[in-house]
Amino acid sequence: MYTLGIDIGSTTSKCAVIKDGTELVATSLQTGGLGTGGPEEALAALWRSSGLTAADMARTEVTGYGRKNYEGADGEISELTAHALGGRFVFPDLRTVIDIGGQDAKVIALSPSGKMVNFVMNDKCAAGTGRFLDVMASILRLDVDDLDTEAAKSTAPASISSTCTVFAESEVISQLANGVKRPDLVAGICRSVASRVAALARRAGVTEQVCLSGGVARNDAVRQALSEELNVPVSVDPLAQYFGAIGAALWAHKEVSK
Numbered sequence: 001m002y003t004l005g006i007d008i009g010s011t012t013s014k015c016a017v018i019k020d021g022t023e024l025v026a027t028s029l030q031t032g033g034l035g036t037g038g039p040e041e042a043l044a045a046l047w048r049s050s051g052l053t054a055a056d057m058a059r060t061e062v063t064g065y066g067r068k069n070y071e072g073a074d075g076e077i078s079e080l081t082a083h084a085l086g087g088r089f090v091f092p093d094l095r096t097v098i099d100i101g102g103q104d105a106k107v108i109a110l111s112p113s114g115k116m117v118n119f120v121m122n123d124k125c126a127a128g129t130g131r132f133l134d135v136m137a138s139i140l141r142l143d144v145d146d147l148d149t150e151a152a153k154s155t156a157p158a159s160i161s162s163t164c165t166v167f168a169e170s171e172v173i174s175q176l177a178n179g180v181k182r183p184d185l186v187a188g189i190c191r192s193v194a195s196r197v198a199a200l201a202r203r204a205g206v207t208e209q210v211c212l213s214g215g216v217a218r219n220d221a222v223r224q225a226l227s228e229e230l231n232v233p234v235s236v237d238p239l240a241q242y243f244g245a246i247g248a249a250l251w252a253h254k255e256v257s258k
Helices: 038-050 079-090 130-139 144-151 165-177 182-204 220-230 240-256
Strands: 002-008 012-019 023-031 057-063 096-100 105-110 116-122 210-213
Touching: 002 038, 002 079, 002 240, 012 038, 012 240, 023 038, 023 240, 057 079, 057 240, 079 096, 079 105, 079 116, 079 210, 079 240, 096 182, 096 240, 105 182, 116 182, 130 144, 130 165, 130 182, 144 182, 144 220, 165 182, 182 220, 210 220, 210 240
Parallel strands: 002 057, 096 210
Antiparallel strands: 002 012, 012 023, 096 105, 105 116
16 A cells, blocks of 8 residues: 655655655655745656656645645645654654754654654744855855855854844855855854754754754754754754655555555
8 A cells, every 4th residue: 555745845845655654765856845836846757766656645644834725635734743643653762853944943752652742843944954054155155055065165163143143144244255265154044054054953952863854954064053052962854854754654654554
């Protein structure tokens, strides 16, 4: 039995297919989330790569920013529940999920059995999110995916004191004008994101094992800085961007199996 999970985020759409509630058999990701053709493109890519069709799915669940406006699913699941389920699928001993998405950041504390016991979200400010990194990468004329490589060249990370994206933008431009090297600025920017998210994590409660989910999980400079801020190892998996979709597919299997 196959079940499908769709995660419609602010900037990307992800899909995952689970077989019999235990085996991940297909994934897809497309740029474009809420209000775009991203979900349909992600599904088309999924069917092409897997050889499966919508008719093969016993149930489809949707999660993410765009879940309320998506009509192609049998049900919906909150982002918090989805990321918790997806995280535990990859890391069975997971206790803390730190999800840094395009427009928000959230920290989910789990019990030893995987039940959500607390959560904290930052959805009012772009600082500490993927959007913050996008803005900073644009200022520095870098691709956002190259930020961690650039940060690795730093010898003296810059201090980014502004917590607001708009003020931080002006601060970075000013530091550039004053001769601060680009790698040092990038390292400072990554540390700024980590510091902001670490503060959220402390409010939720941090228990090992800790993992990163969401698109920012690809940025190793943020992961390292977050690990230093929290003084615990922070795990990352290549499937980090798919945790929401995986969790939705697992929930779909649970619903079908009732």
